[in-house]
Amino acid sequence: MNAVPERRPAAGRVARGAISLVLALALWLAVLHVFFAPPADVRGDMAPRLLAEQLRFWTDPELRAREVERMRAANNEWDFMGRSFLVWSLAEIALREPATRARNLEVMDRIIDETIAVERERGIHFFLMSYSKESAFRVQPPRSLFLDGEIALMLGARRLVEEKPEYRPPFAERVRVMEERMRKGPVLCAESYPDECWIFCNTAALAAMRFSDVLDGTDHRAFFAEWLAMAKKKLVDPTTGILVSSFTLDGRANDGPEGSSIWFASHCLRLVDEAFARDQYERARRELARSALGFAWAREWPSSWVGAMDVDSGPVVPIVEASAGSSGTAFVAASSFDDRGYYDGLLTSLDFAGFPIHDGERLHLAASNQVGDAVLLYSMVLGPLWRKVGAP
Amino acid sequence: MKPFFTPRGFAVRALVIVVAFAVVHALGWREETRFLSGTKANALEGLVYALLYFSTVLVAPTLVLGAAIFAALERLACGKREETKNV
Numbered sequence: 001m002n003a004v005p006e007r008r009p010a011a012g013r014v015a016r017g018a019i020s021l022v023l024a025l026a027l028w029l030a031v032l033h034v035f036f037a038p039p040a041d042v043r044g045d046m047a048p049r050l051l052a053e054q055l056r057f058w059t060d061p062e063l064r065a066r067e068v069e070r071m072r073a074a075n076n077e078w079d080f081m082g083r084s085f086l087v088w089s090l091a092e093i094a095l096r097e098p099a100t101r102a103r104n105l106e107v108m109d110r111i112i113d114e115t116i117a118v119e120r121e122r123g124i125h126f127f128l129m130s131y132s133k134e135s136a137f138r139v140q141p142p143r144s145l146f147l148d149g150e151i152a153l154m155l156g157a158r159r160l161v162e163e164k165p166e167y168r169p170p171f172a173e174r175v176r177v178m179e180e181r182m183r184k185g186p187v188l189c190a191e192s193y194p195d196e197c198w199i200f201c202n203t204a205a206l207a208a209m210r211f212s213d214v215l216d217g218t219d220h221r222a223f224f225a226e227w228l229a230m231a232k233k234k235l236v237d238p239t240t241g242i243l244v245s246s247f248t249l250d251g252r253a254n255d256g257p258e259g260s261s262i263w264f265a266s267h268c269l270r271l272v273d274e275a276f277a278r279d280q281y282e283r284a285r286r287e288l289a290r291s292a293l294g295f296a297w298a299r300e301w302p303s304s305w306v307g308a309m310d311v312d313s314g315p316v317v318p319i320v321e322a323s324a325g326s327s328g329t330a331f332v333a334a335s336s337f338d339d340r341g342y343y344d345g346l347l348t349s350l351d352f353a354g355f356p357i358h359d360g361e362r363l364h365l366a367a368s369n370q371v372g373d374a375v376l377l378y379s380m381v382l383g384p385l386w387r388k389v390g391a392p
Numbered sequence: 393m394k395p396f397f398t399p400r401g402f403a404v405r406a407l408v409i410v411v412a413f414a415v416v417h418a419l420g421w422r423e424e425t426r427f428l429s430g431t432k433a434n435a436l437e438g439l440v441y442a443l444l445y446f447s448t449v450l451v452a453p454t455l456v457l458g459a460a461i462f463a464a465l466e467r468l469a470c471g472k473r474e475e476t477k478n479v
Contacts, residue, residue, distance in 0.1 A: 016465040017397040017458070024457035032449070073432040315428055324429055355425045355445070367428040 033294025038347035047380040049363035050373055051093065054086050056362065057370060058107055067370050075311050077146070078371040080127035083111050084150040085374035088385070091157035095384035101161065108158050115154070116170070119147060128193065129311070135194040138249050139184050146192035148174050149204035156211030160388055168216070175212040178205045179223060187234050187251035188227045196254065199235065199243045200261045203268035210271035214389045224272045232276075239304045242283050245312075256305040259288045259298045259326025260312040263333035267382075270336060270391045281337045288326060289342055295352065296345025297322035298330040322349075328372055331379035336386070343379075350376070399463040406455035413444040 039045040057064040071078040090104040118126060124144045125132050136142070155171040158164060181190040182205065189197040190205070206227065209220040234251045235243050242257035243265060262284045269277035287302035300313035300323035309316050314324030327346060334343040350356075355366035364373050395401050416437075422445075424438035 012469060013466070014397045016469060017402070017462050020462035020465060021402075021454060021458040023461050025454045027457055028450070028453050035449075070426070070432040074430045311430065314430055352449070355422055355428075355442075357422060366422050367425045369426055369429050369431040372429055 029293055032352075033348050036348045036351040037294070038344055038351065042347065043380050046363060047093075047377060049358070049361060050377040050380070051089070053359075053362040053364045054089075054370070054374060054377060055107065058110060071369050071371065076127055076129055077311075078369065080115070080147065080150070082369075082371035082374050083115050084154055085371065085378045087111050087154040088157050089374060089378045089381055091161050092378070092381040092383065092385050094161045095388065096381060105158070105162060108154070108161075109164070112151075112154050112158060112167070115151065119151070132193050137191050137194045139181050139191060142194075143177065143181065143190075144192050145178060145181065145190040145201040145205055146198065148178050148190075149201050149208055152178065152208035153204055153211065156208055156215060157385055159215055160211065160385060172212065172216055175209055175218070179209065179220070182227075183223075185249050187247070187249075188223075188230050189235075189247070189249070189251070191249055195248050196246055197249060198246050198261065199265045200245070203265040203272075207268040207271045210389050228273055228276060237302075237305075240283060240287050240302050241279075242287060242302070243280060255307065257284070257287070257302055258307065258312065259284065259300045259323060260314075260329055262288075263298070263326065263329040267332050267336040267386075270386060271389055274392055278337065281333055281339075284333065285339070285342070289330065290320065290322070291342070291345045292320075294345065295349045296342050297349050298326040298346075299323055300326040324367075324372075328368075328375050331376055332382065335379040335382055399459040399466065402455040402459035402462060406452040406459070409444065409447045409452045409455075413448040416441045416444055 057067060068079050071082070087108050090108050094101040094104040124142065124147055127147055128144060132144070152171060152174040155167045155174070159167055159171065178190065182188050182202065184190070185197065187197075189202045192198045192201045206220075206224065209218070209223070212218045213220055231243060235247065235253075237244050237253075237257045240257055242262055244253045244256055245258035245261035246254040248254065262280060266277050266281040266284060269280060287304075288299045290297055290299060297317075297320065299321045300309075300316060301307040301321075307313065312325050314326075314328070316323045327349070331343065331346055333339075334346060350365065354368060357364055357366050365376070368376070396405065419437075421434075421437040421441040424434045425442050425445075427433035427435040427438040428442070
């Protein structure tokens with residue numbers, strides 16, 4: 001008989017406890033972003049710290065060997081892309097801060113020379129994933145536009161900061177070969193892997209051609225016009241209007257639109273057609289960008305497309321479908337298109353879930369790696385290089 | 393340990409989470425969260441660190457705030473019970 005009156009206060013206490021937790025959670029989630037908000041001057045505060053850590057990889061061979069070994073265990077491409085994004089970042093910083101020019105050029109040259117030497121001595125497959133050897137490139141001799149495009153952009157970026165006559169012939173040769181091989185493809189695109197073309201690599205190649213027009217007086221305007229007409233007709237996903245990420249040499253889609261490709265591609269396309277580039281960015285923004293409670297992230301696939309998690313998407317957080325690969329490259333596009341709100345939201349998420357490690361004047365993201373940090377650094381400093389070759 | 397559904401129960405759980413996180417942080421397991429990017433790492437250490445970190449920034453503050461709200465609600469409820477008894 002005593003059980004009933006004793007249970008009532010206990011049940012009431014549980015109910016009050018549960019209500020308290022729900023209220024507390026709502027309150028905490030509403031203010032959480034404030035504790036992870038980026039500094040007002042990201043370029044002045046975070047970029048130098050990220051750069052200091054990146055430069056350490058090129059002054060401490062043991063540290064670099066360890067990091068490269070870890071990255072190559074997952075993806076050989078990261079070893080290569082970490083170099084590209086760092087060289088482009090150094091070029092941007094040299095243009096922004098002339099006092100850094102001599103040091104940056106020295107590091108850029110070291111990275112470029114070493115990368116070209118490795119490619120020459122160990123072959124293109126050294127920087128590609130292992131499946132590159134499983135079948136033959138359809139256009140012979142085998143070359144990867146992934147390597148040619150980014151190496152050309154490295155050489156071009158270096159020359160745009162300060163001319164280096166020794167780099168002129170290899171740059172011109174890469175640009176010539178890229179155009180020749182892209183023209184051999186039925187959809188004006190060249191392979192990065194056997195019978196596999198990527199919008200990321202083909203738009204990087206177009207950007208390198210734009211560098212060439214400015215540096216060496218070539219004229220790719222007719223090719224750009226042909227390429228754009230073809231891409232709008234054959235490489236656009238009909239549902240979202242976003243360029244698909246990968247396709248065969250004949251233009252048959254392997255994947256649909258993907259954040260890890262389109263964010264960077266839209267940045268490169270600014271050197272070809274600003275209006276089309278912005279349209280692609282806005283479509284990607286609508287389909288892939290998400291934000292809530294002061295945090296922002298990017299999905300790898302639009303809701304109309306079902307994709308499988310892979311090395312490009314990186315891990316995908318269930319429910320919100322935040323993709324590490326897409327969110328990382330979204331920094332580049334958000335910065336390029338001056339989308340401050342989205343960029344700050346992405347930074348807030350990064351500070352919350354990227355596990356930053358501040359070590360004196362250095363900064364790196366524990367949840368990332370050298371290439372991820374280099375992409376982030378590039379997003380913070382990009383601008384002058386693109387403006388120098390005609391981007392608005 | 394105190395029963396969970398008391399203000400003190402909430403606060404004690406929050407403290408336990410924060411202490412556990414402090415331990416794995418001191419052990420340097422934060423670096424191992426690079427497994428999240430698919431980079432070679434000690435995934436178990438990284439996973440434990442990530443779980444304790446998110447518990448510390450999401451669950452522990454909720455428990456502390458919840459404890460404060462709960463204590464206030466308990467005082468209100470006690471007051472009402474006293475009033476009912478007096479009537």
